[in-house]
Amino acid sequence: MRQITFAPSKYIQGEGELGRLGAYCAEMEAGEAYAVIDPYILSVYGEAVRDSFAAAGLPLQLREFQGECSFGQVEQIVSELDLDRVGVILGIGGGKTLDTAKAVSHYANLPAMLVPTVASTDAPCSAVAVLYFEDGRFDRYLSLRRSPDTVIADTTLIAKAPARLLAAGMGDALSTYFEARACRKSGAVTEAGGAGSIAALALARACYDTLLADGAAALEDVRKGQASERVAHIVEANIYLSGIGFESGGLAAAHAIHNGLTILEECRHVLHGEKVAFATLAQLMLEQAPEEEIAAVAGFCREAGLPVTLEQLGLANVSAEKLTAAASASCTEEGPMKNMPFHVTPQDVYAAILAADLRGRQAE
Incomplete structure (x- = not known):
């Protein structure tokens, strides 16, 4: 079976990179830039972004991201574009802002x-x-047809974000190795369209090792507003290592269970990566993983303030019927649960969620 590995054409990470956006866009020689930008970032850093493009002599349109990363919003933005002038789409903000920009560019x-x-x-x-x-x-x-052309991570800016967001990124990244490993065992077709590559599995493993080595210390540095070397390591793990690792290594039970949990209104306030962290523990329960792995994941989650119990997800009083519905939603035919190396039923997922919750409560 063929292997396919996706990656951005350029990944740039460093301090003060926001001030160089205009120069990077000018290097692309693509014409006017159209940016979808997070409202908070626009209010605080909008002038710096505009100055960057003015210095590069490049026209820029800014559109404030509002609402949800939905197909309807993407269609609306595409309809607003003047394709005779706009030559590059920027996304500046968090995950949903970036996904909106990616869909618009597509x-x-x-x-x-x-x-x-x-x-x-x-x-x-x-x-x-x-x-x-x-x-x-x-x-x-x-x-999408291809990976983003350029990804620019300004560690100075990222270090100023709330520590909870960095922790959520670690929760999302935590699943990468275990899901890629499951896909490698099953021979699943990954999001890149082929079997998981050796490169993707190696990056996924490097992601996990980096989280365990630097995650807790990086969180402490971010709480102090410090863009330290440890913070830079975790930024690279959360964004690049996990991004290549999940896409070219594959998704499996952890993200399938996350997707199922999104139907429960009680945990809509919980961040994507926070749900994925708990779902990673549930995947290990499904796999009957070695206690050493389970203990390492549970311990890491506790250190990072990531949920390991239903109560921490806001689901302490959720009914068995609702949990069963979430378990069923995680096993849709088109979802990533099919990538597990063994058949998984909604009943299996329900049992794994309860087992993860019990394990998490025992660790408290």
């Missing part, structure tokens, strides 16, 4: 430059956009 057939302002997901480097319905329920994965 439908407009324009290059994409992504500027994550938090390291809360591995979305920036992938050729996948996660779409949701307007009420926040998971809709679908949109497969």
Whole structure:
């Protein structure tokens, strides 16, 4: 079976990179830039972004991201574009802002430059956009023609974001190795369209090792507002290592269970990576993984403040019927649960969720 590995054409990470966006866009020689930008980033850093493009002599349109990363919003933005002038799409903000920009670039057939302002997901480097319905329920994965052309991570900016967001990114990245490993065992077709590559599995393993080595210390540094070397390591793990690792290594039970949990209103306030962290523990329960692995994952989650119990997800009083519905939603025919190396039923998932919750409560 063929192997396919996706990656951005350029991944740039360093301090003060936001001030160089205009120069990087000018290097692309693509014409006017159209940026979808997070409202908070626009209010605080909008002038710096405009100055960067003015210094490069490049026209820029800024559109504030509002609402949900939905197909409807993507269609609306595409309809607003003047394709005779706009030559590159920028996404500046968090995961949903970036996924919106990626989807817009896909439908407009324009290059994409992504500027994550938090390291809360591995979305920036992938050729996948996660779409949701307007009420926040998971809709679908949109497969794009290619990875983003350029990804720029400004560690100075990212270090100023709330520590919870960096921790959520670690929760998302935590699943990468275990899901890639499961896909490697099953021979599953990954999001890149082929079998998982050795390179992707190696990056996924490096991601996991980096989290365990530097995660707790990086969180402490971010709480102090320090863009330390340890923070830089975790930014790279959350964004690049996890992004390549999940896409070309494959998704499996952890993200399938996350998708199922999105139907529960009680945990809509919980961040993507926080749900994925708990779902990673549930995947290990499904696999009957060695206690050493389970203990390492549970211990890491506790150190990072990531949920390991249903109560921490806001699901302490959720009914068995609702949990069963979430378990069923995680086993849809088109979802990543099919990538597990053994058949998984909704009953298996329900039992794994309860086992993960019990294990998490025992560790408290």
